[in-house]
Amino acid sequence: MAGRNHLYVPGPTNIPDEVLSAMHVPSEDHRSPIFPELFKPLLEDLKKVFKTETGHSFIFPATGTAGWEIALTNTLSPGDKVLIYRFGQFSHLWAAMAKRLGFEVIVIERPWGEGIPLDDLEARLKEDGQHEIKAILATHNETATGVTSDIGGVRKAMDAAGHPALLFVDGVSSIASIDFRMDEWGVDGAISGSQKGFMLPAGAALVAFSQKAIAACDTAQSRRAFLDLKDQLASNKDGYTPYTPSIPMLYGLRKALDLLLAEGLENVYARHYRLAEGTRKAIAAWGLELCAKPGFESNTVSAVVVPAGKDARDVIATAYSKYNISLGAGLNEVAGKVFRIGHVGDMNDVSMLGAIAGVEMALLDNGFDIKAGSGVAAAIEYYRTTA
């Protein structure tokens, strides 16, 4: 099809042209004397994005899924108890992984559309007087439902319960897009990936761990090798890596970090809020609802519920085949029930208006009872008065 594909899946996200060009580099010896001049500042600047001064950041040649495993196997021993709320495909998958890796997983079901219930968490932690729960697995932004949980609130609940569990946060689709404060919130393991807010291809698990988590590596009995944190630490301290890194990814990350830090993280968060809010205005103007319940709306992805009798997959198929727009599908329990509009990464007002207009066409084509231009009009009014 002529013209560019319009990519609004919630990851992998659009890669800025500058980042793609920065990745277009010849191969390079990763053991050269000058390699650390590239690598060390990456780790330092990553810490700024994670907002940690006391923790360590890591770049694994892997993905966010590996990030989940890194947190679990480096700090825990088989049979250790971990607690996770399950309210979407990605919290589901993390819980499933934890079981496969031999942990005793307390999975608490929540409606898909809600996030972590802070009171419930506090109560459960208070009940755990023996501190058998060794880690809380918290999904900051559930990409499948467009739900953001309150991680600062999670920390408060833990503190209120005086509970010493490690706090691991899946920030794959939040970090670098939505407010995240590792040190302030006492996050022990922050897990992200390169292909969302970092505006890179998939292929790097970007993670950070607290000193407490690092210390836990010494006693953790879970077996690991490729994903071992201590191997990384040992090499990283001199500016090297334990095995061959992707040179293009490192240069891409350099440029992406430059862009994020030049814009300013608070501005990045504010931009994502505005882009999301405009999208939400459009969805409301169409008379449709978010999957996310009030208070849980995500600023990186909106999952839109289709009315009974409609199949969200038809909207997605029309958008793709007729208009060259890529939208996210509903996964697992919400398959067919929602379609998802990503508003994360290298986006601005006009990008989102293109998405909204395109979705309008696909909705109209599929017999949705909406007025042409209504969503765009609502978003336009919001964007132009808040720019």
Place this chain on the structure above:
Amino acid sequence: MAGRNHLYVPGPTNIPDEVLSAMHVPSEDHRSPIFPELFKPLLEDLKKVFKTETGHSFIFPATGTAGWEIALTNTLSPGDKVLIYRFGQFSHLWAAMAKRLGFEVIVIERPWGEGIPLDDLEARLKEDGQHEIKAILATHNETATGVTSDIGGVRKAMDAAGHPALLFVDGVSSIASIDFRMDEWGVDGAISGSQKGFMLPAGAALVAFSQKAIAACDTAQSRRAFLDLKDQLASNKDGYTPYTPSIPMLYGLRKALDLLLAEGLENVYARHYRLAEGTRKAIAAWGLELCAKPGFESNTVSAVVVPAGKDARDVIATAYSKYNISLGAGLNEVAGKVFRIGHVGDMNDVSMLGAIAGVEMALLDNGFDIKAGSGVAAAIEYYRTTA
């Protein structure tokens, strides 16, 4: 500003990612034995785009402006009479160039917003019984006003008058986007550039000349060297160039031609018509008018007239600084009176809807009395029912 720039000037146009990657090539010896395997098919495929089988195509390392000069100095002698209708900045510049190059230029003023008046042309040619007019300079698509003239009609007028003048056509912003038929219309010199419908950076004058024009080179007394057609012909016949070509441009042209021919020229024209027509629906919905008078509407660029009391430059400035949209300015006589939306090259429905939405915001911000979403709604209805 975050997110990509949205480029809707009528040139240089958006370059497809595939073309940019095709241009990312190492340097290469342009005198190697395999160079002709690249170069010769380019000339052949260019002829397909110009729709000529009997003419010759050329790739000059220059721009469309050079193309104008190539036509004039290779075929004419100082003092030769040429006729041109002036109805926009680019026909103005071509006329001015012809004067500077020593020709006797009959410049016929027409309102900016109209194109070549066929009856007037026929009458003038009939009056020229001595055939003193040696060439007609016809601006196929006047980029400044968004006006397309009827070149087939020009040929008919010339034939009706039995006039032997050479017919030179400025197709910089039409060829590869708007129906163009060199052989059928008896065009003697077709002039284009790389940076519009060919979806490349500026830097190549893409031109084609009829056998009649080529023959005229032998008697033309105008001095030329760098822009000499015969030098090109002599080298091109073996697949080489008389001076060093831009290797990236040649590979980019290869890819651009592949894209155009794979889509099919008729489909390319139809796509440009649809994109333009949707834009025109939006403009009408806003209650604004085109600079182009009915029958002259261009499918590559729409020049929109702002009402008295408004300055089009304000719309453009707002669009750029607040929304990262690049629009075309009014030039010369229409400066401040029009802004221009390019819908040429690597574009599709959603691209245009982004543009239209962005322009709506800029219009509203500048106090235009339009309804938010109205233009987008009109375009949406058109696009989705004609896709």
Place this chain on the structure above:
Amino acid sequence: MAGRNHLYVPGPTNIPDEVLSAMHVPSEDHRSPIFPELFKPLLEDLKKVFKTETGHSFIFPATGTAGWEIALTNTLSPGDKVLIYRFGQFSHLWAAMAKRLGFEVIVIERPWGEGIPLDDLEARLKEDGQHEIKAILATHNETATGVTSDIGGVRKAMDAAGHPALLFVDGVSSIASIDFRMDEWGVDGAISGSQKGFMLPAGAALVAFSQKAIAACDTAQSRRAFLDLKDQLASNKDGYTPYTPSIPMLYGLRKALDLLLAEGLENVYARHYRLAEGTRKAIAAWGLELCAKPGFESNTVSAVVVPAGKDARDVIATAYSKYNISLGAGLNEVAGKVFRIGHVGDMNDVSMLGAIAGVEMALLDNGFDIKAGSGVAAAIEYYRTTA
């Protein structure tokens, strides 16, 4: 420093310009309906490079190190006995990993410079009448010493002993460069990475497993999640991946496979042999010796032993800082004793002559008793008479 860096480390290797350009692509939805059109043929063509028709190929977003772990944890259970010969840094690391992952590792020390002793292997397997050894870990090409072992011979030894152990082969620096025949040699797990013969950046573990190995997944008790083969199989059968892939790597792999298959694998092997043999002629002309003992010489990397009293690190430092040549260092037991010249991947005769000339300069600068031009002369004579 002016001019390009000359990269002769044995990985990451030089990336052909065509591959880099192929990787310069916009982001793309990895769940789109057309994604399988890209992905499925990659798996099929990978099988051609591994030379397997009955096995399965896999692309993990990880590295060769992960490949080692994939083989072990997907097919074995903690406590299982595995046998490995240790004769270089990479066989050392694989053995160490196997221990960390909970296996009972029989590590047999061999001189660094030799490879797998086939008679010894056969004898040990015959001794293991109870078939307690569940897997043989064979390092096809020990990158640290420039030693290639005879994997066909390993299979023969196993067959002679009638031993049913799984055969896992580290082919990170051999596959796609040195003759490798998965099916013919009965290899159960073939492990490679993207950054050597595949001429890509690091970031993909390219592996293939036999049906026997796949079947072993069902009983293997080792815990794994990110590196699980069955998760890949389940997604791959429909042309998708279980988690987000690196889109640029997939397009790069497409181009790299195209290049390898167009050249022809036998020609690729022959080219690597020639490049290596010319390098060896040069080394001999300098009066220096390979680390590899006769019969074990690698066609992808030559580790050159420096005489007593010299430190190979000085040669490497001079080459890098004075001549912008990157050579491989000696690792672990051979640190300071060898430097390594990689002749793997996107290389040809003139590339190697540049390397040889550069090394000559560094040797002369460091007081080695060699004659300027001697190594180059020997290589020239070899290359030009065998081209």
Place this chain on the structure above:
Amino acid sequence: MAGRNHLYVPGPTNIPDEVLSAMHVPSEDHRSPIFPELFKPLLEDLKKVFKTETGHSFIFPATGTAGWEIALTNTLSPGDKVLIYRFGQFSHLWAAMAKRLGFEVIVIERPWGEGIPLDDLEARLKEDGQHEIKAILATHNETATGVTSDIGGVRKAMDAAGHPALLFVDGVSSIASIDFRMDEWGVDGAISGSQKGFMLPAGAALVAFSQKAIAACDTAQSRRAFLDLKDQLASNKDGYTPYTPSIPMLYGLRKALDLLLAEGLENVYARHYRLAEGTRKAIAAWGLELCAKPGFESNTVSAVVVPAGKDARDVIATAYSKYNISLGAGLNEVAGKVFRIGHVGDMNDVSMLGAIAGVEMALLDNGFDIKAGSGVAAAIEYYRTTA
């Protein structure tokens, strides 16, 4: 053929990877308010490379050939007398162009292999008491024969004769590689192109003119339009261009200027001298001779004379087809008699040693009586003792 092409033609030269990546940019509005932030510093930094503070620099979307024409037609009138020494293909072509453009050209033949004879020039200028000669056309570096003339000496000869002619210098293959001093030498028009020392693709004529030359534009009667200096001046003063520029070329030029100025022009000259001198040592070791007579040797290209009975074209063909090395051919009077090795642009010691080794192979293959390794040995000794 596997592995990269080794490009040693004296232009187009190798483009540094950083420059190619800098050129990989999306399209951009060349009339945007921020465009001058890119464009103006380019003109300023170009002046540094030309070493002029009082002149004006220009970037034409054309080639070096156009640069010759720009100098002639902007400053002279038809019939004006110009003087040029002809001693190679490029001085030949410039002389021929001047004739075609209507000037009275005094062509003084010199042996191909020599440069401008300063005494002869002074004598001729002294004879021209009426100052009928309006311009001297001086080829600084004759690329066809590898001959560099003394432009400072030309100025001295002119001054000694008290002659007011304009001094135009073809520095296409010297500027940015060989010492050039526009202001100090009183050069009125300095002509270069992007594809040699500037390490870019062809496609930009990079030129600079003195105030005296600019003043001459006002009286020059030669017709010009596309190549008009005053049109450029008028637009450039605000940071714009009179017609659409190639955006990638401008970004590429930005990066190339950054590289040149970071290395330092004196260092760039010294590097080219060393690379050339090493090449000359090799040529001497082979017992072959330069086309350039002593004192005229070029630091950007060496034209090597083959002995009677040999055809240089065979050497070039072997180098290309058997070893993937691109060498320059002999042109016109020296066709078949010389082959040319370019040592200009993005080159370093090891690059040149690859070239020398490759040429050795091609010479040996063609039965030249040389000793394998002899040229490389001579160059190695030179390079390593002067690095």
